[in-house]
Amino acid sequence: MTPRRCLYCQLSFEPSKFRPDQRVCNRGPCRLQRNADYHRAKIATDPDYAQVVRDSQKKWRDAHPDCQRDYRAAHPDCIEQNLLQQRQRDGRRRLGNLVKNNLALDLKHSCSEAWLVGPAAADLVKNNLAQSKLFIFQPVLPSPAASAGS
Numbered sequence: 714m715t716p717r718r719c720l721y722c723q724l725s726f727e728p729s730k731f732r733p734d735q736r737v738c739n740r741g742p743c744r745l746q747r748n749a750d751y752h753r754a755k756i757a758t759d760p761d762y763a764q765v766v767r768d769s770q771k772k773w774r775d776a777h778p779d780c781q782r783d784y785r786a787a788h789p790d791c792i793e794q795n796l797l798q799q800r801q802r803d804g805r806r807r808l809g810n811l812v813k814n815n816l817a818l819d820l821k822h823s824c825s826e827a828w829l830v831g832p833a834a835a836d837l838v839k840n841n842l843a844q845s846k847l848f849i850f851q852p853v854l855p856s857p858a859a860s861a862g863s
């Protein structure tokens with residue numbers, strides 16, 4: 714067997730004679746990474762496997778009801794981070810729904826500028842990709858039932 718380069722650590726290794734297509738070495742961190750990647754890919758592609766994983770996680774949470782509460786009490790910053798990430802996911806989902814529903818039919822061009830102010834702006838001069846948020850305000854229309862009754 715000719716030596717091969719590991720997919721993760723890039724070190725040379727001898728593939729097993731029983732698995733000539735082996736791409737990852739047998740070192741601990743590489744095995745863990747390979748297993749994690751397999752697990753993640755399997756969840757994404759196999760709904761039955763994903764359901765078994767969800768059931769298993771729920772079973773563990775039910776058996777250890779205090780664990781999550783204790784972790785959050787010990788790591789208050791993770792609550793804030795989760796909240797922020799959930800808001801970002803919700804915002805992306807809402808924006809995706811708007812795109813799918815094609816609600817924005819009459820788009821107006823708007824000129825806008827981004828001003829980089831403050832001591833940290835010097836670091837942003839070369840990195841000029843600006844994040845932005847899009848707000849779409851819709852007029853509140855009275856419902857047909859309310860207007861028919863009056």
Ligand SMILES: [Zn+2]
Nearest residue numbers: 719722738743
């Ligand atoms: Zn390796």
